Amino acid sequence: MSEPWSIGGVDLHLDLGPGRRRAGLTDALREAVRAGRLAPGTRLPASRALAADLGLSRGTVTAAYGQLAAEGYLLARPGAGTVVAPRATAARRPVPLERPWRPAVRYDLRPGLPDLSAFPRRDWLASARTALATADHAALGWGDPRGHPDLRAELAGYLGRVRDVRTEPDAVMVCAGFAHGLALVCAVLRDRGVRAIALEDPYLPAYREVAEAAGLRTVPVPVDSDGIRVDRLATADVGAVVVTPAHQFPLGVALAPARRAQLADWARRTGGLLVEDDYDGEYRYDREPLGALQGMAPASTVYVGTASKTLAPGLRLGWLAAPPQLVAPLVRERRHTDRHTGILEQLTFAELIRSGRYDRHVRRSRITYRRRRDELVAALPAGLPATGIAAGLHLLVGLPAGVSESAVVNAARRRSLGLEGLSAHYGRSGRRSPQLVIGYGTPPDHAFRPALRALVDLLHEYPGR
Numbered sequence: 001m002s003e004p005w006s007i008g009g010v011d012l013h014l015d016l017g018p019g020r021r022r023a024g025l026t027d028a029l030r031e032a033v034r035a036g037r038l039a040p041g042t043r044l045p046a047s048r049a050l051a052a053d054l055g056l057s058r059g060t061v062t063a064a065y066g067q068l069a070a071e072g073y074l075l076a077r078p079g080a081g082t083v084v085a086p087r088a089t090a091a092r093r094p095v096p097l098e099r100p101w102r103p104a105v106r107y108d109l110r111p112g113l114p115d116l117s118a119f120p121r122r123d124w125l126a127s128a129r130t131a132l133a134t135a136d137h138a139a140l141g142w143g144d145p146r147g148h149p150d151l152r153a154e155l156a157g158y159l160g161r162v163r164d165v166r167t168e169p170d171a172v173m174v175c176a177g178f179a180h181g182l183a184l185v186c187a188v189l190r191d192r193g194v195r196a197i198a199l200e201d202p203y204l205p206a207y208r209e210v211a212e213a214a215g216l217r218t219v220p221v222p223v224d225s226d227g228i229r230v231d232r233l234a235t236a237d238v239g240a241v242v243v244t245p246a247h248q249f250p251l252g253v254a255l256a257p258a259r260r261a262q263l264a265d266w267a268r269r270t271g272g273l274l275v276e277d278d279y280d281g282e283y284r285y286d287r288e289p290l291g292a293l294q295g296m297a298p299a300s301t302v303y304v305g306t307a308s309k310t311l312a313p314g315l316r317l318g319w320l321a322a323p324p325q326l327v328a329p330l331v332r333e334r335r336h337t338d339r340h341t342g343i344l345e346q347l348t349f350a351e352l353i354r355s356g357r358y359d360r361h362v363r364r365s366r367i368t369y370r371r372r373r374d375e376l377v378a379a380l381p382a383g384l385p386a387t388g389i390a391a392g393l394h395l396l397v398g399l400p401a402g403v404s405e406s407a408v409v410n411a412a413r414r415r416s417l418g419l420e421g422l423s424a425h426y427g428r429s430g431r432r433s434p435q436l437v438i439g440y441g442t443p444p445d446h447a448f449r450p451a452l453r454a455l456v457d458l459l460h461e462y463p464g465r
Contacts, residue, residue, distance in 0.1 A: 147174025164291030252388015
């Protein structure tokens with residue numbers, strides 16, 4: 001027999017089973033403790049109350065409590081009732097993954113994350129209070145798949161002011177980060193007959209995974225010191241291209257003005273779509289401000305941005321600025337997936353932008369990360385050149401010829417230092433100079449210099465020439 005009952009206001013389902021009621025209750029309580037459904041310290045109901053709830057005799061409940069206390073699962077405290085004993089819960093085994101996304105290390109210098117300890121908690125809380133106090137009740141219902149109008153309006157204004165993105169609130173869609181936005185775009189492209197999409201080579205592996213999951217073939221196009229080789233698109237037979245013009249990941253170059261013009265011309269001539277990932281667009285140090293590529297070709301570009309680097313990836317806040325002809329198809333695709341992003345995060349982020357707190361936070365972060373970049377470059381051993389340093393949260397460090405990237409990365413892992421090799425980001429095979437992609441955003445301030453010392457100690461074992 002299955003019975004629901006309540007402990008301290010928390011309902012719990014017990015399967016007492018047929019037959020002997022005392023044994024059934026004892027087994028059900030023991031299993032609830034082992035499984036963690038009754039946490040250590042949880043106070044159980046008085047025997048008289050539980051007996052009444054379950055239709056048992058009080059003696060049956062008292063006997064079950066006594067048996068579990070003798071086994072160490074429960075504690076009977078005079079005047080305090082019966083509680084679940086400390087450490088009575090069986091250790092839970094984590095669900096195994098095929099491969100951990102980001103194995104834990106003591107010092108993490110891999111790219112892709114900001115300093116999460118720098119998240120502006122006070123500003124976020126203040127913005128959340130204001131947003132909740134002023135939000136209309138209807139905002140908590142099923143909303144527009146594009147996102148809440150307040151956030152779309154704030155984003156349209158912010159992107160136009162800071163990144164020269166030419167858009168309107170009606171053409172902005174709030175999404176759950178870049179990968180989600182790219183998945184929506186790829187699905188729309190597939191439905192419109194596009195079969196292949198070009199990626200800068202090297203690239204972020206997630207680009208290929210998302211595009212191929214949508215059924216598109218990916219075509220790597222080489223990148224040089226001026227950005228993507230636009231001339232190679234003529235023979236690539238693609239209907240779209242993903243680009244990172246502000247700060248190419250992982251090489252760190254900016255798309256040269258001439259290449260920007262060529263790319264915009266390619267889109268106009270062929271009807272191809274530009275998918276602009278504004279990667280690290282907020283973090284520039286020694287480089288003249290460059291507006292978004294979208295400003296040159298708004299009718300041919302889907303601009304994608306996120307708060308993953310400026311705030312935190314766990315918020316799942318991103319946005320698309322789409323050309324008019326793609327807004328309706330994107331809305332239809334969004335309706336088939338998760339409807340819309342969490343409304344509380346949307347309203348809070350809108351208030352964060354509106355109040356000016358977001359701008360101030362980004363400026364503070366830019367100062368912090370520039371200082372870290374300077375310390376990292378200054379600490380590198382002589383003969384190991386750093387490139388891609390003008391912007392962003394990562395740089396490249398060249399290794400001596402003949403040194404294996406994987407050997408260095410594995411040696412670092414044995415020291416609990418997280419590093420990443422450049423070769424993992426290439427779509428085409430071939431011999432290349434060994435390099436490390438070093439992120440300086442992730443460690444909190446107190447751990448950054450120890451991480452830097454661990455890196456330098458390791459690199460001294462591979463002296464350059």
